[in-house]
Every structure is written in structure tokens, then in C-alpha cells.
Amino acid sequence: xxxxxxxxxxxxxxxxxxxxxxxxxxxxxxxxxxxxxxxxxxxxxxxxxxxxxxxxxxxxxxxxxxxxxxxxxxxxxxxxxxxxxxxxxxxxxxxxxxxxxxxxxxxxxxxxxxxxxxxxxxxxxxxxxxxxxxxxxxxxxxxxxxxxxxxxxxxxxxxxxxxxxxxxxxxxxxxxxxxxxxxxxxxxxxxxxxxxxxxxxxxxxxxxxxxxxxxxxxxxxxxxxxx
Amino acid sequence: xxxxxxxxxxxxxxxxxxxxxxxxxxxxxxxxxxxxxxxxxxxxxxxxxxxxxxxxxxxxxxxxxxxxxxxxxxxxxxxxxxxxxxxxxxxxxxxxxxxxxxxxxxxxxxxxxxxxxxxxxxxxxxxxxxxxxxxxxxxxxxxxxxxxxxxxxxxxxxxxxxxxxxxxxxxxxxxxxxxxxxxxxxxxxxxxxxxxxxxxxxxxxxxxxxxxxxxxxxxxxxxxxxxxxxxxxxxxxxxxxxxxxxxxxxxxxxxxxxxxxxxxxxxxxxxxxxxxxxxxxxxxxxxxxxxxxxxxxxxxxxxxxxxxxxxxxxxxxxxxxxxxxxxxxxxxxxxxxxxxxxxxxxxxxxxxxxxxxxxxxxxxxxxxxxxxxxxxxxxxxxxxxxxxxxxxxxxxxxxxxxxxxxxxxxxxxxxxxxxxxxxxxxxxxxxxxxxxxxxxxxxxxxxxxxxxxxxxxxxxxx
Numbered sequence: 001x002x003x004x005x006x007x008x009x010x011x012x013x014x015x016x017x018x019x020x021x022x023x024x025x026x027x028x029x030x031x032x033x034x035x036x037x038x039x040x041x042x043x044x045x046x047x048x049x050x051x052x053x054x055x056x057x058x059x060x061x062x063x064x065x066x067x068x069x070x071x072x073x074x075x076x077x078x079x080x081x082x083x084x085x086x087x088x089x090x091x092x093x094x095x096x097x098x099x100x101x102x103x104x105x106x107x108x109x110x111x112x113x114x115x116x117x118x119x120x121x122x123x124x125x126x127x128x129x130x131x132x133x134x135x136x137x138x139x140x141x142x143x144x145x146x147x148x149x150x151x152x153x154x155x156x157x158x159x160x161x162x163x164x165x166x167x168x169x170x171x172x173x174x175x176x177x178x179x180x181x182x183x184x185x186x187x188x189x190x191x192x193x194x195x196x197x198x199x200x201x202x203x204x205x206x207x208x209x210x211x212x213x214x215x216x217x218x219x220x221x222x223x224x225x226x227x
Numbered sequence: 228x229x230x231x232x233x234x235x236x237x238x239x240x241x242x243x244x245x246x247x248x249x250x251x252x253x254x255x256x257x258x259x260x261x262x263x264x265x266x267x268x269x270x271x272x273x274x275x276x277x278x279x280x281x282x283x284x285x286x287x288x289x290x291x292x293x294x295x296x297x298x299x300x301x302x303x304x305x306x307x308x309x310x311x312x313x314x315x316x317x318x319x320x321x322x323x324x325x326x327x328x329x330x331x332x333x334x335x336x337x338x339x340x341x342x343x344x345x346x347x348x349x350x351x352x353x354x355x356x357x358x359x360x361x362x363x364x365x366x367x368x369x370x371x372x373x374x375x376x377x378x379x380x381x382x383x384x385x386x387x388x389x390x391x392x393x394x395x396x397x398x399x400x401x402x403x404x405x406x407x408x409x410x411x412x413x414x415x416x417x418x419x420x421x422x423x424x425x426x427x428x429x430x431x432x433x434x435x436x437x438x439x440x441x442x443x444x445x446x447x448x449x450x451x452x453x454x455x456x457x458x459x460x461x462x463x464x465x466x467x468x469x470x471x472x473x474x475x476x477x478x479x480x481x482x483x484x485x486x487x488x489x490x491x492x493x494x495x496x497x498x499x500x501x502x503x504x505x506x507x508x509x510x511x512x513x514x515x516x517x518x519x520x521x522x523x524x525x526x527x528x529x530x531x532x533x534x535x536x537x538x539x540x541x542x543x544x545x546x547x548x549x550x551x552x553x554x555x556x557x558x559x560x561x562x563x564x565x566x567x568x569x570x571x572x573x574x575x576x577x578x579x580x581x582x583x584x585x586x587x588x589x590x591x592x593x594x595x596x597x598x599x600x601x602x603x604x605x606x607x608x609x610x611x612x613x614x615x616x617x618x619x620x621x622x623x624x625x626x627x628x629x630x631x632x633x634x635x636x637x638x639x640x641x642x643x644x645x646x647x648x649x650x651x652x653x654x655x656x657x658x659x660x661x662x663x664x665x666x667x668x669x670x671x672x673x674x675x676x677x678x679x680x681x682x683x684x685x686x687x688x689x
Binding site: 085088100102104155181183184185186187188189190191194195198217 | 503506509510513514517518533545548549550552553556576577579580583584587590591652
């Protein structure tokens, strides 16, 4: 991925640049809002990380300005303000995702990868997802593995759908809670893990290869185990 | 007090304006009165002339022109405002007390306002209201009334008007000075208080005179606002004190673990484990911090969070569904009873977090050590204007004495220490309830605990 990081804190920016490069991505960094806007405006980035409080131009204005110019680069807002309402404001300004500081890098990376692979607006979405012999039909709401139909509860279907949509990428627990349940709070307990293990029992248990994997310290990933 | 300040005061200008308007009003009243008086005097004059004419015509009819001439001569000699002039057909004077008048006056049929000159030379340039009566035989009889009285009335009125205007102007200036000074004194006092408050004396309040006037009402309103601000600020200070205090413990623990790892030489695996533990500890700290901030925001009062209508029944069902697998894993029977059409105006995320905390608590602490019934029931229904969410378990419950205390921050009861937790779950649920104008109550489920979250349907709006 080509990533643009707009962050004024030098330590935080250096850490992000280093960590993303280690993860194999191309990274540019801007230390203030105006430079960041110019870089983003030139385009060519798969995803941008924008700090909310920036010198010269704050993060939300920057995103609003980009969107007004028709620039649709996916943006993840990074903020020290973690409150529910700040999140809503960020998304309303045109941000695509929001992460409160302090964050785990694995969480940030997973969210960035999920954002970067978003299709451009208007492009048709796949109606059928396939991973190895697992097939999910989004129109008929049917799931089969090796031709056998697997009966899923509606929520399990959405869980699998989201995982398959992000196949080959790490999906964190909070991402699942946000996208499958539409909640942004702390569930206190490992509720998501239990849902995932139920789903795993349905799609993996009776088959030779596992598709739904736990990524330690990060979350889950669905991928073709043979590769 | 500098005069320029008084002149610039709104009260001064207002008072001047009001007195200006009343001066114009006084002038108008005087003018109307003068006009009316003149009208009455004129009418009386006319009537007197008519009566006089009737009497003289009567004399003429009885004794002819000679008798009339004699009577007029007699009357003309008496001093008074009445004028007489008797002429023959060509205008030659026969009797009277004034000099001959021009022909057009004598030939007029109605009352005329005419200048005249009296024969006794009492003055020139006088005017009279007069009427000419035609007598049989071609004689003209003019009877009139001197208008000096009317002119005097006019003069008196003009004089009265001038005097009263001067008087009013003086009064206006004095009144404006007095009112402006009085208002300015009080505004200055308020201003001094405001500056004292800005200077840091947060206990200072605006002075209230006790008269109950609009300045008092303003001062009382502002004082109430100041009291509310002070209350919020002290609440905030309390929260930050608590946060500082309560984060110290886990921070110390975090530091101790890191130090311990450094103290002795170990292998990479040990360091790795220590670092992982450090990250885990700091994640815990972040969660506590987030929860505290959320509580603080919710406690700071309504209007701090965006609210919108949402289906709270759906939230409760979603949450039950979210926790159902973990309930099953822990051997709980989770039952759900949600009434239809439960719309609440509020913050969905916060309400969701509050209910999740209650369900999470029930699944953590809602089981007897000795086994027994493992059941958690979640219900949502309408009760009057409230929406009531009930989460009940069959566990050991909470003693009556402790029920209020557990709603406070960081309170963890003895039995709870074996479970991971921050002691903030119920505080948050309670703060969310308050923010929505409702409350969280803990009750005995005999056995077990029943947490009852009551939220007025529009509580977050009003």
C-alpha cells in the first residue's frame, strides 16, 4: 500500500513510518495540515492516516477540503479524543474510520488494510465470495463448503461475510463489533471470540483444512489454508 | 462619576427621550385647551350679541329710530367690551361708540371679525367680533364684542406652554441624571463582581438589591448560572482528582512489573513475556481511562452528548444476542423479554454500553458458588413515560447496605475480586442513566440481583 501519514508529533510519526515500512508498505509523512493536504491532493495514495489536531490546518478541515475537491482517498482519523461524539464528527467530516489514541499498531494496520481495499465509489461489489471451497452468496444468503450447505444464523452470516470481504487480511475484534454489530463500545468480555469460535465450528470443524484463523494479539483472518 | 459616562448611559438617553415626548404631549394638550377655550368664548360672544340685538330691535319696534338711538347712546356710554354702531341706509352714523366702519362690513350678513376704533380713544387697532342687523327703514345696527379677552387667553396659553416646557426640560435633565446615575451605579457594581469572578474569585456573586426589578432578575439569573458553572467545575475537579488517584495504582503496578523485568538478567523469552504483560497492563489502563472519561462526560450533564431517537428494544435484543454464546459457555440460561415499539431519545452508544455492563456483570457475578440456578433474564418494557430495562440473575445478589455504594467508582465487593474488572461498570451504567434523566436501581431478585435501569423516553431532550 502507499500510505500517507499526516501527524505532527515527531515520535509518533517516526514510529508509524517505521512500523508501516516494516509491514512492507510505502510511506510518506507530512508534519502539518497544509503539507498533508498538498500531498494528499496530488493523489496516488491507497490510504491516509490523519491526526485530528494538526498545525496550520486541522485534520477535519483537511478531510472536508479533500472531499470537496472530489478526492476520495480513504482516510483514517487518529485522535486523542476518544469520545463517541468525536468519532461521529470525524466520520461526518468525511473520514472513513476513526481510531483513538493510544492504539495498538496491529489494530491500526488491520483497519488501514481494510480501508485500502475498498472499491472506488460506484464500482459493483462481488455478489459471491469464495475462499477455497467455501462459497458465500450475498444475494441468496447461502453458504456452502465443498458443495454442502452450511446453515448460519443471520448474525453469523454477517460475521462470515465481513471476514470474507476482508479475506487474507487481519480483522480485529473491535472491527467485528463495529461492522457486524454496529457498536463502538467495550463489551468487557471476550464475547466476539465466542461468536467466532461458533462460526468456526460450523465452517471448519467437519473439513480437512481450516480457513478461519486466529492471529495472535491481533484478531482473525480468513484465508485459504493451502497457500 | 464622570458626566460623560452618564450622558452615554442608555438610561440617560431613554429618560431624555421619554421626557422629550412628554413635552411635545404637554404642548399639544395646551394647544387643544386654548382652542377649546377660544371656541367657547366665541360662542358665548355670539350668543350675547344675538340677545343684545333682540332687545334693541324690540326697542326700535316700540319707539322707532329715535328711541333706539337714545338707548344705544345710553348703553354706549357704559364701559365694557360691547360696541354699537347705528347707521342710516347710506352708512352715516346715527349713534354708537365707534368710528364709522367700511361699507362691506355693514353689508355683511353674518358675524365678521373686524378692526374698529372706539370713539373714546381707548385704543387703536382693536378687533371685534360683530354682526350687522338690518332694521326696517334701511337702518343698519352693528353690535359687536371686543376680542381682547380672546387674545389674552391665547397669550396666557402661550406663556403657560413656554413655562411648562422650561420646567419639563429641567425636570427631564434632572430625572435622566438621577436614573442614569442610579442604573450606572448598579451596573458598575455588577461589573466589579464580574471582574472579581474573572479574576479567580469564583465564590463572588452579582449584587441583588432586593427590589425585584429587572436588574435584580438579571442578577439572579446570572447568579444561578454562576452557581451551576461552579457546581460543574467542582464536579470536574472531583473527577480529575479521582482519576489521578485511581490511575496511580495500576500505573504503579505497571512500573513495578517493568522494573522487576529489568532487575535481573533473563533470557529473551522472559523479556518478551514481561513486555507483553506491560502492554496488557497498559491496555487495561486505557480501558479504565476511557470508562472514567465516559462517566465524567455523562455526569457532566445533558447536552454534552448528541442524542437521537433509536429503538432501545433492538439494542437490548442485539446485546442479548451478543452475550448469548458467552452465557451458554458459562452455563447460564439467558432469557429475553422485549416489548415492541420501545423508542428512546438518547445516545445509543452510551445506553448500549450501560446495558452491556449490566449483562456482563450478571454473567460474571450472577452465579452461586455452590452451583444452583444459573439464569439471567433481560427484559425491556414501557412503564408510563419511562422505558425500563431489567437485568436479573439468580446469584448471591448484593446486600442492602452495599447497593448504593457499588454504584460509586472503583467499588468492588469482596466476592468480585476473583473476577477481572475495574469496578466501573455499574458507575458507568448509573452515569448514563442520569445523563438520560433516569436512574439505575439495584433490587433483590430473591435470590439474586435485579438491576433496573429506568430511562424517561424523552429524558435526554428536556
